[in-house]
Amino acid sequence: MKITCNVIKDCLPLYIEDMLSDDSCAIVESHVTECEECRNHLNEMRTFNVIPVDRNASPFKKIKSTLFKKKILTIIFSVMFSLVLFIVAINFLTAPEYNPYSERSVTIKEISNGLVLANFEDNVHGYDIYSYPTDDNTGYIYHIITWNSIWNRNVKKSITKNTLINPNLEKVVAVYYYQANGNEDILIYGKDINPDGGIVTLPSLFLAYYATIAIVFAIICGVFMLIVYRNKKVLNISIKVFLLPVSYLLAHLSIRGFISSSYTATRDFFAILFIMIPIYIALLILVNIIRFHKNKS
Numbered sequence: 001m002k003i004t005c006n007v008i009k010d011c012l013p014l015y016i017e018d019m020l021s022d023d024s025c026a027i028v029e030s031h032v033t034e035c036e037e038c039r040n041h042l043n044e045m046r047t048f049n050v051i052p053v054d055r056n057a058s059p060f061k062k063i064k065s066t067l068f069k070k071k072i073l074t075i076i077f078s079v080m081f082s083l084v085l086f087i088v089a090i091n092f093l094t095a096p097e098y099n100p101y102s103e104r105s106v107t108i109k110e111i112s113n114g115l116v117l118a119n120f121e122d123n124v125h126g127y128d129i130y131s132y133p134t135d136d137n138t139g140y141i142y143h144i145i146t147w148n149s150i151w152n153r154n155v156k157k158s159i160t161k162n163t164l165i166n167p168n169l170e171k172v173v174a175v176y177y178y179q180a181n182g183n184e185d186i187l188i189y190g191k192d193i194n195p196d197g198g199i200v201t202l203p204s205l206f207l208a209y210y211a212t213i214a215i216v217f218a219i220i221c222g223v224f225m226l227i228v229y230r231n232k233k234v235l236n237i238s239i240k241v242f243l244l245p246v247s248y249l250l251a252h253l254s255i256r257g258f259i260s261s262s263y264t265a266t267r268d269f270f271a272i273l274f275i276m277i278p279i280y281i282a283l284l285i286l287v288n289i290i291r292f293h294k295n296k297s
């Protein structure tokens, strides 16, 4: 049988590893001295084998750092996700549960020198109050409500201190109790400024406007992303911008659900902004992780 180059090439890996018998070794060596092609091949295999670690180091390191990065991202994602759950839970537990007027949770009485005091019952955890001047500018009209919360009822039973309604001695014309349920406000102090028809305190709608703006903004970004789809750099930036209104809307859903009118709009708005930050970070990481998997496949 003729010993061809192919036979020698098959033997070279074993030759390098010193795993050939002496006879086979002699055949390989004698062939290699005469055949330049096989000699070159052997030299190539040797350099590759002597410094395999160095040769492979950079892709190897890359894989290692990619895995490390992925691990870090996963950890941050979990932390952000937990943070969101935590804030949602706290918000839910401390959210105001309005006391209906029937519970007589607050009484208003004048103490000396025209100062008017709001006297709260023990079940009151907090109160909201807003005021505006009368049409003839002779004094102020006040609307007050009291509330409790799951947290306060079950965990920390704090009692709201009595408070002065007019610390600067404004003239108190009337104080109404509003019920935050669409029913008429009830006069609890002073004279009824509107004896003919009832006053109803309506929930604030500004969260609805903000949510609408976010939806419109997200749609515009979405359309823009479809247009610049081929330009990876612009697409990356527009994804980051697109995730902002998306985070806001997710935050709104977490805090308010699908309801956008609120009697606690300011409180809700700050909770939404607060929760939007970890949601945004989590979404950015999610996009990165998806990209990892896409690159892999």
Ligand SMILES: [Zn+2]
Pocket: 004, 005, 008, 031, 035, 036, 037, 038, 039
């Ligand atoms: Zn050969």
